[in-house]
Amino acid sequence: MVLYIIGLGLFDHKDITLRGLEAVKKSERVWLENYTSILHCPTAELEEAYGKKIELATRTDVESESDKILRGADVEDVSFLVVGDPVCATTHTDLMIRAREKGIKTRVIHNASVMGAAGSSGLHLYNFGATVSIPFFTEGWKPTSFMDKLEYNRGGDMHTLCLLDIKVREPDFEAMMKGKEVYLPPRYMTVNQAVEQIIESLPARESEFKILEKTLCIGMARLGHDDQCIKAGTLEELREEEFGGPLHCFIVCAEEVHELELEAVEEFIVEGSSWKTEKK
Amino acid sequence: MVLYIIGLGLFDHKDITLRGLEAVKKSERVWLENYTSILHCPTAELEEAYGKKIELATRTDVESESDKILRGADVEDVSFLVVGDPVCATTHTDLMIRAREKGIKTRVIHNASVMGAAGSSGLHLYNFGATVSIPFFTEGWKPTSFMDKLEYNRGGDMHTLCLLDIKVREPDFEAMMKGKEVYLPPRYMTVNQAVEQIIESLPARESEFKILEKTLCIGMARLGHDDQCIKAGTLEELREEEFGGPLHCFIVCAEEVHELELEAVEEFIVEGSSWKTEKK
Incomplete structure (x- = not known):
């Protein structure tokens, strides 16, 4: 059996x-x-x-x-x-x-899996380095170790797939203290939240300027669904973009993006992006 | 449509x-x-x-x-x-x-895809760096650039998935010169051939000794098939192991393999391997 x-x-x-x-x-x-x-x-x-x-x-x-x-x-x-x-x-x-x-x-x-479907971005999957997970930051807990991996990947001309935090069945401690077993509604990190947290993690990093201004990033939502949504641009450009319902994931590209990859990513680049005007 | x-x-x-x-x-x-x-x-x-x-x-x-x-x-x-x-x-x-x-x-x-199914090795997929392709060496053509990527991955504690060359519809030039359209039978690189080529690529590399003697490698064949075959050991130990029919692929692990990964890989370690006796 x-x-x-x-x-x-x-x-x-x-x-x-x-x-x-x-x-x-x-x-x-x-x-x-x-x-x-x-x-x-x-x-x-x-x-x-x-x-x-x-x-x-x-x-x-x-x-x-x-x-x-x-x-x-x-x-x-x-x-x-x-x-x-x-x-x-x-x-x-x-x-x-x-x-x-x-x-x-x-x-x-x-x-x-999402790790394969990330190829829908138009990037070549064999150019990805280690995958990182971005956890929800809290007031007192902002672990930025994922940035070390991301920078090492970039040093080797590799893209980084960022998986975004999911919180399900989080205990509602207030209710719990009153003796009730209550769970908070599920939370799924959005591309926008991931962008904010990456920007928050940048100061004092050597790569700060390059990642902020010169790096192609790709936000993806509901990969494999009929209404999957993929948008590309700089961190700043994706900050306010709407991606719809969960699940979201995010890619920070290598410093150099191969020409064939760019050709495939092009359809996802947001209006007015510096990647649209400068690179093509 | x-x-x-x-x-x-x-x-x-x-x-x-x-x-x-x-x-x-x-x-x-x-x-x-x-x-x-x-x-x-x-x-x-x-x-x-x-x-x-x-x-x-x-x-x-x-x-x-x-x-x-x-x-x-x-x-x-x-x-x-x-x-x-x-x-x-x-x-x-x-x-x-x-x-x-x-x-x-x-x-x-x-x-x-094979890039996801490589997780069947027991290694954690998010610990893999860039994927490399190992081409069939010929007498006059032995490109070892895949080793550079592999070493960079190892420098960042990442495993490397090696995809092995496939040759289908190779023109039979001798027959072609006689005006006949003839193709050679398909060739699929085996784990054993990949191991030989990696060993051939090692001399004079800084990592030579470590990769040869101290690194866990995993050969995999027919992933996802009923008769998939996975064996782990050092390069030398896998050199003569039999893996059966195509397709094969290969993993060169990071220098440090996580304890939980080792626990999952254990069932695949070949008899008498130094990984069996020394590490567990």
Whole structure:
């Protein structure tokens, strides 16, 4: 019997592969992990499309109580659904290791992930360096270590894909203190918030001027969706641009962008951008 | 009307998404590009599974005669099938630009690519630097510039995914000179050939000793297939390992591999490896 770990891709119930759907249909139990990423359709729509009841797995289920998910996978097929691709996030590695320890056979069924779909920007994927995550800054916590990686990437002529923070099931501490289990509404970092935080992280960095004024940046929203939105320009130019609903991600380009890449990015460059007038 | 550019994923006809299949079924014409990568099933199997006749697109069709593929896409739906994901290889960007110039609407339907599936190694995908391509060395042509990128990646604690050369439709010049259009059988670089070429590229490099003796490397074959094969060890240890049929790819790890990554890679480490005895 097999624990199928199945990528759902980026958009809705139609992004599962035929192989993935086949595995879901023969599974006794089907779990969905939807706290590291989200699809554009409610779980009920997935249930109807796949003809299966789906149980939601919380972060605690996956990270500390994986037995709950693995239970029975030695005697019957179980599917664990993941938005994007199962091996593109690190969250699911642990589940696979736990399964291996229990002698449960696993099979990963791959799908598209944001790390591949970032190629929709027109940039060449093999020119990307390490991916960084930008966390929501708070009053007292503004970690800017992602900028070190970004600068190292730029030093090697590499672009940087920035994944933007997602907060789901954040405890509402005020309500909690009154003994109620309440969670805040989910928050998804926008391109605009990411731009603000990058600008806030720049002062005193050697690359400050270049990143602020001379660097092509690309904001992307809802990659793989019918209404995906991609806009390119300098940090300043993207500051006020509207990108619509989640999920957003962001690219800070290498200092030199290859001519063929620029030709492909061109359709996304915002009106009046210095990249439009100066470079073409 | 739409030109659908559809990723087929990594294994066989079952790896297309429901959205991709829907687009294929309503297309008047269906092209398949299979010179940058290959699936594990013959075209006839795709035709039967999708219920459509499929025309093969050569490199010349795509790169110099894209009109042939775009023809009619302004008045009827056309599908262009690509192994892996359409935006993960650079080959298809040009087709999209040509379509845009002709006012033809395009829609990319994403899928898994080797660049995502490389996460199956157990390494964290966000720790990878720029991807390199290793070309087949010949007697007089041994370009080692991929080693520069690899060393820069390592300097920033990043892993390097190496894509290995594929030669399809190589002209048989001897036959050609006799006026016959003959092509050599396709060649796919193996992990073993890649290892030999990396070892050949090392002398006089500062990192020589470290890469040769102290670096974790991971050879991978047929990612996403039922019989995918992943083995880890030093360059020397992987030199003679058998990986089976194509496609192969290779990872040279960062100098430091994170503890959680090592825990996930462990199952792939070859018998007797110094990584097995020393590090765990």
